[in-house]
Amino acid sequence: MRMTTSGNVHQLSFMPRLFPVNAYFVEEKDGLTLIDAALPYSAKGILAAAARIGKPIPRILLTHAHGDHIGALDALKTALPGAEVIVSARDARLLSGDKSLDPGEPQSPIRGSVPKPGAVRARPDTLLVDGDRVGSLLAVATPGHTPGSMSFLDTRTGALIAGDAFQVRGGMAVSGKVQPLFPFPAMATWSPAEALRSASRLLELKPTLLAVGHGRMLDDPCEAMTAAIQAAERSLQSESKGRASHVTANRP
Numbered sequence: 001m002r003m004t005t006s007g008n009v010h011q012l013s014f015m016p017r018l019f020p021v022n023a024y025f026v027e028e029k030d031g032l033t034l035i036d037a038a039l040p041y042s043a044k045g046i047l048a049a050a051a052r053i054g055k056p057i058p059r060i061l062l063t064h065a066h067g068d069h070i071g072a073l074d075a076l077k078t079a080l081p082g083a084e085v086i087v088s089a090r091d092a093r094l095l096s097g098d099k100s101l102d103p104g105e106p107q108s109p110i111r112g113s114v115p116k117p118g119a120v121r122a123r124p125d126t127l128l129v130d131g132d133r134v135g136s137l138l139a140v141a142t143p144g145h146t147p148g149s150m151s152f153l154d155t156r157t158g159a160l161i162a163g164d165a166f167q168v169r170g171g172m173a174v175s176g177k178v179q180p181l182f183p184f185p186a187m188a189t190w191s192p193a194e195a196l197r198s199a200s201r202l203l204e205l206k207p208t209l210l211a212v213g214h215g216r217m218l219d220d221p222c223e224a225m226t227a228a229i230q231a232a233e234r235s236l237q238s239e240s241k242g243r244a245s246h247v248t249a250n251r252p
């Protein structure tokens with residue numbers, strides 16, 4: 001595990017060379033908000049990192065309910081029974097193994113490693129909706145990668161912890177745009193069109209730092225986010241053109 005610090009934000013990266021999976025600590029007055037819980041074996045490293053910083057972990061906040069973001073949740077909740085578990089109301093359903101869709105949502109299957117019903121023992125204590133606050137963090141609903149994906153903006157500094165709304169590893173991209181060098185976030189994305197809308201919303205926040213689930217932290221990320229959004233727009237457009245010509249070609 002490698003720890004990198006930028007202001008109030010500490011990135012904990014597991015398997016940084018092979019398949020980087022990140023969790024984050026955001027420093028608050030009362031301790032550390034852990035954002036995401038990485039992989040099942042990551043609990044030890046996360047607890048050791050908090051000990052090294054010298055602060056308690058009063059809360060565990062999840063960007064979304066995929067296996068590589070909730071892996072150590074149960075082990076951490078056992079080690080820290082007082083920690084508040086916080087997730088979006090929408091992805092709390094995924095956390096409980098419910099992959100059903102709501103009527104107004106794009107009706108494509110939820111992808112990626114969603115836990116089987118009953119596989120995660122920890123129950124969320126607090127359910128978030130867009131605009132809620134968690135300490136210094138503003139919760140921003142960024143559906144797309146999963147229906148209930150959330151990003152968190154540190155209102156003190158403009159640092160943005162965005163889960164898998166963007167990827168940095170394998171080339172910066174909006175979730176859903178396939179990057180051949182690291183295609184996994186795209187393969188696990190529910191709705192690339194929703195993800196693109198959410199990415200534009202994040203850019204409007206003008207973050208000063210972008211911290212995502214896979215890849216290193218980026219300072220002054222707006223230019224790179226703009227380019228990634230444009231690339232995702234092009235790829236969605238050419239896909240829908242491809243689909244249209246396919247339909248025409250199949251007409252009798």
Ligand SMILES: [Zn+2]
Nearest residue numbers: 066112164188
């Ligand atoms: Zn994910």
